Amino acid sequence: MAKAAPQLASGITWFHSHHFPDGERTQGVKPADILAEEAKAIFRHGVAGKSVLDIGAWDGYFSFEAERRGAGRVLATDHFCWSGEGWGTKAGFDHAHKQFKSKVETLDIDVPQISPATVGRFDVVLFLGVLYHVKDPLRCLEQVASVTAEMMVIETETAFDPFPWPLMRYYEANSLANDPTNFWAPNKACLEAMFRDLGFKRTEIRRHPCVRPSWRNPDLYWKRNRVVMHAWR
């Protein structure tokens, strides 16, 4: 990931901004108001009673939010930011887990290792803010699809959205948000085409509810776009 966030709470550098029941608040790279708006978009079709897999959970905001919204079982997975390969750690997730007295399960597993054999299958799979980090997006979506029983929710950077043809933009070095772990951004037509080829019957793509320059490089903001996509088996 890009540069470390300067904000500290409980001695932890946070990506997500949490509000805990005892009043403690964390100030992460992603502000609380943006996370709340994202959650409304991500969970707009509900997760009550569903099994939920959150791939790339980091500090776990969306895992704990799925639990709070009544998911039957939640498994949070990550590797890059939990293993110290980037600036993140699992300390934030663990702290939040205690604070929320959560039953969310965890597994340290990298995206290429995700399969029915390693994690099982889940009604709802969250794949939020991860697609542009993988070098081989279609192969990766194939794996994520293999563990999705009903619905996948994808939050991602997009590029070339006005074009009707399926296109994907490659970002050399750190040219997307000054982060060398960003590689690819598809356009909406490409997302829809890939999910048709993966056998999904229906997709719904909406603009990200609040792409804001405050948590982005303002120089790049005008070039950027993000979407929340729901895809049904």
Ligand SMILES: C[S@@+](CC[C@H](N)C(=O)[O-])C[C@H]1O[C@@H](n2cnc3c(N)ncnc32)[C@H](O)[C@@H]1O
């Ligand atoms: C932008 S964060 C998104 C966190 C959370 N899902 C959200 O939407 O707020 C990207 C996540 O992708 C994970 N990730 C998986 N593979 C990665 C890779 N090759 N490089 C960087 N991050 C990767 C990171 O560990 C991190 O949790």
